[in-house]
Amino acid sequence: MDKTKWQSIMLPKELVRDLEVFAESGIASSLGFTNKSQLAAFAIRDFLTKYSEYLEIYQIADYSEEKITVIDHGENQIVTLKHDGKFLRCDKDKSNYCEHIKFVLICPAVLKTVKKFGYPDENNEHRT
Numbered sequence: 001m002d003k004t005k006w007q008s009i010m011l012p013k014e015l016v017r018d019l020e021v022f023a024e025s026g027i028a029s030s031l032g033f034t035n036k037s038q039l040a041a042f043a044i045r046d047f048l049t050k051y052s053e054y055l056e057i058y059q060i061a062d063y064s065e066e067k068i069t070v071i072d073h074g075e076n077q078i079v080t081l082k083h084d085g086k087f088l089r090c091d092k093d094k095s096n097y098c099e100h101i102k103f104v105l106i107c108p109a110v111l112k113t114v115k116k117f118g119y120p121d122e123n124n125e126h127r128t
Contacts, residue, residue: 022039061078
């Protein structure tokens with residue numbers, strides 16, 4: 001491996017342990033993965049591919065414990081998400097799980113605010 005083409009990043013120990021366990025499993029090898037670096041690179045590429053469209057369309061304008069304001073560039077409008085007592089609710093889509101909510105759930109800064117409502121935090125741990 002040409003190490004000049006690689007850089008290190010810090011990951012939580014628990015996530016690295018999970019990568020190691022999966023990398024050593026028969027499932028990982030049957031998929032063609034030989035080590036945890038390949039798994040991490042694949043997962044990050046997959047994340048960027050899957051969510052890059054959100055990053056082009058949506059933008060967090062403001063957030064607090066009461067509401068999250070999202071700019072929807074695709075629809076040229078401002079969308080407000082509020083906690084309805086149980087979940088976040090989108091004022092535009094009248095939904096608890098729309099594209100706007102999916103977007104805020106991938107934003108680490110906003111996750112710190114919404115995790116108290118039972119959504120996963122930045123380590124994908126559910127809080128209630």
